[in-house]
Amino acid sequence: xxxxxxxxxxxxxxxxxxxxxxxxxxxxxxxxxxxxxxxxxxxxxxxxxxxxxxxxxxxxxxxxxxxxxxxxxxxxxxxxxxxxxx
Numbered sequence: 001x002x003x004x005x006x007x008x009x010x011x012x013x014x015x016x017x018x019x020x021x022x023x024x025x026x027x028x029x030x031x032x033x034x035x036x037x038x039x040x041x042x043x044x045x046x047x048x049x050x051x052x053x054x055x056x057x058x059x060x061x062x063x064x065x066x067x068x069x070x071x072x073x074x075x076x077x078x079x080x081x082x083x084x085x086x
Contacts, residue, residue, distance in 0.1 A: 002065045002066075004066065005060060005061070005066055005074055007058065007059070007060050008058075008060070009049075009056075009058055009059075010031050010056060010057040011050070011056050012028065013053070024053070028055045040060060041061075042058065043059070045078040045079065047078065058078065060074075
């Protein structure tokens with residue numbers, strides 16, 4: 001796990017926020033907090049599906065042994081490409 005970048009894509013149209021009697025924004029915050037316990041952080045992206053709704057989110061965990069050049073390459077890709085985590 002420490003050699004990889006792990007991506008979690010949160011798309012609000014898949015969430016049962018009504019069943020939990022909450023809002024999409026609060027559900028997103030709950031997911032971000034949950035994933036942060038495993039060292040995931042939010043990343044901005046130009047990926048069209050994530051950009052469709054302001055409550056959608058890209059969470060990424062960067063392993064401790066991932067090379068800085070790979071992290072930088074990943075950051076560039078998610079800012080320009082519709083294909084994530086490839």
